[in-house]
Amino acid sequence: MLGVGAEVRLRPREPIRVPVYAPCITPDAFAGLSEREIGSLEVQRGNRKVKLADVFHVEGDASAKADELTIRLQGDLSKVRQVGFEMATGLIVIEGDIGLLTGEHMRGGRIEVHGNAGSWLGTRMVGGTIEVLGSAGDYVASAYRGSREGMSGGSIIIHGSAGYELGNFMRGGAIEVRGSVGLFPGIHMQGGAILVRGDCEGRPGAFMRGGKIIICGHVPAILPGFNVIRISKGVKFKGEKVQGPFYTLIGDLTENGDGRLHIAKEPNKHLAYLEDLIGP
Template structure:
């Protein structure tokens, strides 16, 4: 795997849309060509080279290309948008839409990520060493297709609307989360190792939520059906199993009704 290191040399005045920073668009290009890739600051069209200097070499394909981002890019959005392979390491905080619509590869953010992390993600892996804000692995505004595959791991805490309209894949929040987890979900798994304020699984048709800490305000649409042992993130724990959302339509598979599940660690 070849590595391109991009280092911030000029901080943008506003927020910069870094949708071109993907292994797919870097692959097979010279550093000069990479520096020519577009980036938007509001409605103004710039080049990546106006803000970053580039070193190293890109691989022939996305899968063979690693991008390392240095400098404070806290006000830069859309790293790794729609990427299909390869790797991005951001040695900083990043702004919104990290790994949005991602299909493969890996993104690591050494600091915090803002909202819309991995929205509508289809595959690949995202690791956030710090916190994430709202709408982790959700659907785009108005859309009914949330995260459908891959893994998002947030080592810190996250905000609200985690896994909205999710249909597949896994989200792990190692810290606390606020409200609205797996709303409208039709599949997928969300694991929250800390506490959750409430509203888990509202209008959930299918999907699994695992909550290790407290759930302060559970929804009335869920019913406890028993206690189960489950292996979660490599370790086996005992959980109380709740099914729901009982107010939502349900599908059947082989004659059995499929419910959404909330597993509360005992």
């Protein structure tokens, strides 16, 4: 049960011009605290540590259990980062744009963004759900630089578009983008599933070893490490059968990969040559 008890509301005291790192904004951290105690939690504004109440007006208390708590953030929060860090339960509702690293290491609960989200959304996510009603930046659900551990569980839904390297080193879970994506979706992918209902700028599945990528829109070209194996009438994604037909390819063979790349046939007439490469 999520967000049916107490509610805490946060509004910026003034326009936020310097990045604010606020990993304490989670139902887990707020649970059982009074309004004053919540305001005393520590965040980092630029190179200084300050109290949460120095940055936000805090209203309400969190006397409920974490799984019954809703945190509602209002305003332009595009410079507020790490909201929902290691969140395990409860509900965060963001009424506006939000900055980098939202839902980082998220383990459970739900985050709703009624606006756009910055880059690194859901990085190394383990569980829970993130839904963005706008668009998201680069590196959604990706590994840190130098790491091979991307998203391993949970679900991300983006109603708009997403940037480059969606699902970098993804190991599990599911990502749905209802708009279009940039270059390299599913790069180094090892498991899980990605559904793109719009177009892809190019190079889907580069270096992938496992998992599933479905692209319903236009793709400029297929990387040479993929072999077409059949034309599929439809492909399953989270219990839904996404209607095709799709070119189904296996790869990335340059990595001895066994991933599946499904590219919609109708928007990609330039890929008709693939039909001649399907074996008996």
